[in-house]
Amino acid sequence: MPVVELTGVNKAYEGKVAVRNLNLSIDAGQMFGLLGPNGAGKTSSIRMMMGITMPDSGRIDLFGKPFERTSLERVGYLPEERGLYKKMKVLDQLVFFGQLHGLDALEARKRATDWAKRMEIAGSLDKKTEELSKGMQQKIQFIGSVLHDPRLIVMDEPFSGLDPVNAALLEKTLLELKDCGSAILFSTHRMDQVEKLCDEICLINNGEAVLAGRVREIKSRYQRNRIIVEFEGNANFLQSAEIAEAKNYSGHAEIRLNEHGDAQKLLHEASSMATIYRFELVEPSLEEIFIRTVEGTAHA
Amino acid sequence: MRNMLLIARREFLEKIRGRAFRISTVVVPLAMLLLLGGSFYASRNLIEGRHIAVVTDDPALGEQVRTELLDDTNAKLDVNVVTPGNEYVRTALLSQIQSRSLDGFLWIDAQDGGAVTATYTSASSGAGGTAARLSDALNRALLRRRLAAAGIPQSKVDALLTKVTVTSLPENRGGRTGGVNGRAAFQKAMLETLLLTLPILLYGMDMARSIIEEKSSRIFEVLLATAQPRDLLAGKLLGVGAVGMTQIAIWVAAAALFSGSSLAASMMNGGLSIHFTLAEGILFPVYFVLGFLLYSSLFSGLAATCETAQELQMYTPLAVLPTWFSFGILPLVINDPGSTWSVIVSLFPATAPFVMLARVGIQMPPLWQIGVSLGLLMLSIWAVLWISSRLYRVGILMYGKRATLPELLRWLRYS
Numbered sequence: 001m002p003v004v005e006l007t008g009v010n011k012a013y014e015g016k017v018a019v020r021n022l023n024l025s026i027d028a029g030q031m032f033g034l035l036g037p038n039g040a041g042k043t044s045s046i047r048m049m050m051g052i053t054m055p056d057s058g059r060i061d062l063f064g065k066p067f068e069r070t071s072l073e074r075v076g077y078l079p080e081e082r083g084l085y086k087k088m089k090v091l092d093q094l095v096f097f098g099q100l101h102g103l104d105a106l107e108a109r110k111r112a113t114d115w116a117k118r119m120e121i122a123g124s125l126d127k128k129t130e131e132l133s134k135g136m137q138q139k140i141q142f143i144g145s146v147l148h149d150p151r152l153i154v155m156d157e158p159f160s161g162l163d164p165v166n167a168a169l170l171e172k173t174l175l176e177l178k179d180c181g182s183a184i185l186f187s188t189h190r191m192d193q194v195e196k197l198c199d200e201i202c203l204i205n206n207g208e209a210v211l212a213g214r215v216r217e218i219k220s221r222y223q224r225n226r227i228i229v230e231f232e233g234n235a236n237f238l239q240s241a242e243i244a245e246a247k248n249y250s251g252h253a254e255i256r257l258n259e260h261g262d263a264q265k266l267l268h269e270a271s272s273m274a275t276i277y278r279f280e281l282v283e284p285s286l287e288e289i290f291i292r293t294v295e296g297t298a299h300a
Numbered sequence: 301m302r303n304m305l306l307i308a309r310r311e312f313l314e315k316i317r318g319r320a321f322r323i324s325t326v327v328v329p330l331a332m333l334l335l336l337g338g339s340f341y342a343s344r345n346l347i348e349g350r351h352i353a354v355v356t357d358d359p360a361l362g363e364q365v366r367t368e369l370l371d372d373t374n375a376k377l378d379v380n381v382v383t384p385g386n387e388y389v390r391t392a393l394l395s396q397i398q399s400r401s402l403d404g405f406l407w408i409d410a411q412d413g414g415a416v417t418a419t420y421t422s423a424s425s426g427a428g429g430t431a432a433r434l435s436d437a438l439n440r441a442l443l444r445r446r447l448a449a450a451g452i453p454q455s456k457v458d459a460l461l462t463k464v465t466v467t468s469l470p471e472n473r474g475g476r477t478g479g480v481n482g483r484a485a486f487q488k489a490m491l492e493t494l495l496l497t498l499p500i501l502l503y504g505m506d507m508a509r510s511i512i513e514e515k516s517s518r519i520f521e522v523l524l525a526t527a528q529p530r531d532l533l534a535g536k537l538l539g540v541g542a543v544g545m546t547q548i549a550i551w552v553a554a555a556a557l558f559s560g561s562s563l564a565a566s567m568m569n570g571g572l573s574i575h576f577t578l579a580e581g582i583l584f585p586v587y588f589v590l591g592f593l594l595y596s597s598l599f600s601g602l603a604a605t606c607e608t609a610q611e612l613q614m615y616t617p618l619a620v621l622p623t624w625f626s627f628g629i630l631p632l633v634i635n636d637p638g639s640t641w642s643v644i645v646s647l648f649p650a651t652a653p654f655v656m657l658a659r660v661g662i663q664m665p666p667l668w669q670i671g672v673s674l675g676l677l678m679l680s681i682w683a684v685l686w687i688s689s690r691l692y693r694v695g696i697l698m699y700g701k702r703a704t705l706p707e708l709l710r711w712l713r714y715s
Contacts, residue, residue: 014710050525052697072526083519088314099306100526144522 001064003028003152003183004049009058011044011207018044020207022058026183026200028151031174033198033215034187037294041207042187043080046154049185050077063151073102076150080157080187082141086130090121090140093129094147101148108147115143119169134161142170146177153177155186159193171197191287201286203293211293215286222284225257227266233274242266256288303527304535311539315506316546328498329551336487350430351378353393353405355385361408364441365434372433385409397423406434416442489634489658492580495551496588496654497623499544504595504619507540508603508612511696515604520696529693533600541592548588579660583670590677591653594684595619601688604695605708626654637663647673649680687712 002025011019019041026032036042047053048060051069062071085093091112098108116122119139124132129140138161146153158174159167174197178184188194194201195215203211211218230252238246238253242261247254257263267279284292315321352369356362362381369379382389385407396402404422411417418438420431440461447457514520523532598618606612626645633642637659646656646665652673659665694711 047697052521052524069528075525077522077525079518079521079525081518081521083514083517083522085314085514085519086517087318096306096310097522100303100523141522 002026002061003063004185005059005061006045006049007059007061009045009048009055009060011041011048011053011055017207019048019055019204022204022207022209024202024209024212026152026185028183029178029181030183030200031178031198032183032185033194033201034185034204035189035191035194035201035290036187036204040204042204043156044207045204046077046156046185046187049154050075073148074151076101076145076148076153078141078145078153078155078158080160082137082161084129084137084141084144087128089126089128090116090132091125094125094140094144097144098147101150103148111147112143115147118173119143135163135166138162139166139170142173151182153182153184155184157188158186159188159190191285191290195286203290205294211289218289219283219286222289224281224283225259225261226282226284226288227255227257227263228278228280228282229253229255229270229276230278231270231274231276235274237266237270237273240266240269242269301531304531304538307523307527307532307535308539308542311510311536312542312546315540315543320506321543321547324502325547325550329554332491332494350403351380351401352403352430352434353380353382353396354408355382355389355393355405356408356410357384358408358410359383361410361441361445364444365406365408365437368437368440369433372437394421397421404430406438408438486631486634488661489630492584492657492661493626493630493654495548496584496591496657497626499548500588500591500595500653501619501623503540503544503592504599505616507536507596508599509609510536510540511600511603511692512606512609512612515696516607524697529696530689532696533597533689533692536600537593537596540596541589544592545585545588548585577661577664579664580657583657583660586674587653587657590674590681593681594649594653594677597681597685597688601684601691601695604688604692605698622650623654626651629655630658633658634662637665643669647676649677652677 005025006022009019009022010017022041022045024032024034034042034045044053048055049062051067051072060067062068063074065071088096091109094112094115095105095108098111099105103111113122113125116125119142121136121139121143124136124140129137132140138158142155142158145155153174158170162170171193174184174186186198198215200214201212201218202209232251235248235253238248238255242257242263242265243255244258244261245256255266257266263281267276270276270279354362354365354369356365359381362383366379366381369377382393382405390407393402393405397404400423404420406418406420408416408418416438418435420434422430444457444461447460448454452460514523520532527535599612599615602615602618603612629641629645629651632639633645633655636642642655642659643665645651646659647669656665656670656673660670690712691708
């Protein structure tokens with residue numbers, strides 16, 4: 001039974017289509033990436049899942065039942081724009097969020113304290129939110145969204161504002177939550193994280209799903225026409241007729257071959273001009289697939 | 301319901317703990333006290349302790365005027381009689397005024413035919429109150445002299461000139477529970493109107509500001525994932541309203557304590573004794589709650605359509621105009637609480653909370669008028685809440701720009 005399932009969902013604002021015939025389904029213990037350029041319809045889709053707005057047509061099921069507000073007590077939500085009471089103390093704020101999700105004050109306080117230790121912000125519980133850094137506030141917002149042990153966690157750009165150390169801590173925590181059976185949907189522009197964390201993705205553009213499925217399967221649909229070269233010497237081989245596009249970073253080049261480009265021929269040309277340390281034919285990155293799909297230049 | 305109460309509780313606790321609450325709770329009554337005390341002190345000092353010279357060619361008349369002035373125990377004047385009056389004396393007195401050793405002089409010219417003219421010269425052009433007292437004292441002295449000249453014995457003259465203080469007794473009290481003079485009635489009406497307008501407007505605007513802050517901090521997005529817009533709005537109204545009630549309760553308790561103080565006793569002796577009726581005690585919280593709901597729900601809806609506090613300021617006249625109008629018409633209501641204008645203004649929902657209570661305090665209006673005023677207020681609150689909740693529901697999720705009028709009308713149509 002999917003934790004959340006959208007079937008033929010449509011939403012328009014004042015005549016402008018925000019979401020068109022969207023279908024997606026997320027199972028328990030799955031990490032799902034909702035991707036798309038700005039204004040594609042990601043936030044509109046998430047708001048409908050959270051009952052903040054209602055679809056014009058289509059169906060949204062949560063935990064196997066048509067959407068009802070009581071189901072939201074089992075959902076955690078981290079919106080893109082962080083929302084915290086600036087003048088409120090961190091612990092009071094977390095207890096308040098926990099209570100809104102159905103916890104009693106005592107339990108919410110206990111869980112908030114435990115989570116604060118886990119996210120390494122225990123020393124800030126008595127501080128006002130406005131006294132904390134953006135990254136710290138981000139962690140508080142995250143705790144507020146998972147305090148009630150939700151079965152579905154919806155996160156819009158969860159890594160924004162975090163330094164690499166804290167981003168790694170959040171990644172680790174998300175994977176632990178996933179292992180505990182929570183379904184996690186996150187929307188982001190950070191393709192490296194999607195590639196690393198997500199089992200499935202759905203790419204939406206202009207309100208429509210244009211690419212959906214398991215990450216591995218999607219990547220396998222694309223030709224291995226990307227080459228990474230590490231070299232020393234003459235870089236003129238990057239002008240080869242086999243190449244459609246090349247980025248040279250002083251001895252490290254990322255190359256995309258022409259549709260009929262020959263990698264062996266390119267290797268021959270390169271080795272005749274420079275010393276080659278690495279010549280690797282790789283599958284396209286998710287970022288490249290994203291850009292190609294959005295620009296309508298994808299080669300299936 | 302649970303979420304609504306949680307939101308109300310948070311609003312209440314956060315505002316009660318806030319510095320703004322502590323400051324306004326202390327500063328507002330202190331400011332009012334200073335204002336009342338200041339005007340009381342100023343009115344007492346208008347003439348008290350002044351040094352005045354009475355200049356006349358008739359020493360007996362001068363002494364009589366002096367006696368009349370010294371009889372005014374509130375004034376505590378220092379009065380010299382100077383006779384006769386001539387240019388040398390005038391020049392000397394003027395130089396004394398300049399050197400501040402004299403506050404002013406009353407120059408009395410008695411003509412042969414019995415006609416008397418008098419002028420008061422002082423350093424200050426705003427000595428109207430002093431001149432009125434001097435005029436009263438001179439007239440009483442002349443009257444005393446004329447009555448004596450007509451052969452009336454001194455004892456009868458004293459009896460005829462015994463001072464009488466007029467005390468106004470509202471008709472519905474039947475004179476049973478003590479009198480209320482006009483000044484006290486005015487002070488009471490002002491006090492009640494101030495006590496209602498200040499918290500209603502302060503907390504109405506405060507609620508609007510907090511909606512804009514929460515909108516700009518995007519907290520609504522988090523809250524809406526657990527609570528419905530109507531719970532958010534109702535919770536905020538309930539919480540902020542409770543803060544206002546708490547503040548008024550503190551002020552009333554402080555006023556009760558103050559009423560036992562020596563300053564209050566002094567003021568009450570001065571004719572500022574204020575008594576509240578049971579009807580006022582019951583209707584005050586009712587009109588506060590209804591007034592607060594009307595203005596706060598109006599501002600909540602408008603705030604949801606704004607992006608910044610500056611944009612909200614555009615709507616400030618909506619709150620300020622009815623208040624100004626209420627204060628402006630208050631003297632008319634106090635003088636004639638049953639007039640058509642008084643009735644209309646006390647029934648009109650935007651001014652009813654401020655004016656009806658003043659009417660109740662001065663002259664109990666017919667019960668049907670109170671009923672109609674409450675009914676119209678509740679009807680208006682329902683209508684304003686209907687509109688505001690629709691604007692609020694859509695507006696709190698709209699970012700980037702202020703909504704135009706056609707957009708607002710479209711928001712109202714969203715179900």
